[in-house]
Amino acid sequence: MSMSLSEATVPVLLHYLSRLDGLLALAERHVGQGGQARVPQERLLRARLAEDMFSFAEQVRSACGFALRAVHPLAGRELPALGEPPPTLAGLRVLAQETAQALRALPRQAIEGADGVVRDEAGTASLALPAAEYALRYAMPNFFFHLSMAYAVLRALGLPVGKPDFDGYHAYPPGFRFPPPGEGAGAPEGG
Numbered sequence: 001m002s003m004s005l006s007e008a009t010v011p012v013l014l015h016y017l018s019r020l021d022g023l024l025a026l027a028e029r030h031v032g033q034g035g036q037a038r039v040p041q042e043r044l045l046r047a048r049l050a051e052d053m054f055s056f057a058e059q060v061r062s063a064c065g066f067a068l069r070a071v072h073p074l075a076g077r078e079l080p081a082l083g084e085p086p087p088t089l090a091g092l093r094v095l096a097q098e099t100a101q102a103l104r105a106l107p108r109q110a111i112e113g114a115d116g117v118v119r120d121e122a123g124t125a126s127l128a129l130p131a132a133e134y135a136l137r138y139a140m141p142n143f144f145f146h147l148s149m150a151y152a153v154l155r156a157l158g159l160p161v162g163k164p165d166f167d168g169y170h171a172y173p174p175g176f177r178f179p180p181p182g183e184g185a186g187a188p189e190g191g
């Protein structure tokens with residue numbers, strides 16, 4: 001099966017931006033609940049897995065940024081200015097939705113003709129990669145890195161998110177856990 005560069009990027013990004021919006025909606029519901037499970041919104045937005053990593057809010061912003069950076073340069077377009085979202089989960093949801101709108105507005109045929117070299121900055125490194133390599137080996141993996149880190153922060157805070165929330169494909173019965181009780185590390189032999 002042959003797949004065009006726009007087919008390998010835009011629908012994937014749109015699907016996972018919708019998953020990001022769902023994770024943010026779930027987080028909104030969670031911070032809005034009372035009781036012991038409640039995580040204050042400000043704490044959630046500032047949460048990080050390690051001191052030297054981006055915060056949850058920065059991970060979301062970076063994922064959205066890489067979604068745009070993955071395809072706009074291929075089409076020879078400047079990145080759209082989406083503005084700085086309000087420092088709330090609702091603001092991050094708007095950012096994810098606006099990012100998806102910007103991707104939908106990009107003419108697919110403009111991406112199809114992508115060739116040549118795309119230049120970008122990766123931290124302090126300067127990149128100059130062929131268009132397809134830039135999109136598929138650099139920008140898309142970075143999008144998924146930041147999306148995964150945002151998901152991991154939610155898990156680390158104890159929010160009830162799982163693989164079905166991340167990809168929208170998996171399904172597990174209520175109470176499922178891995179490894180199942182009695183299997184895995186420390187389990188008795190044969191059990």
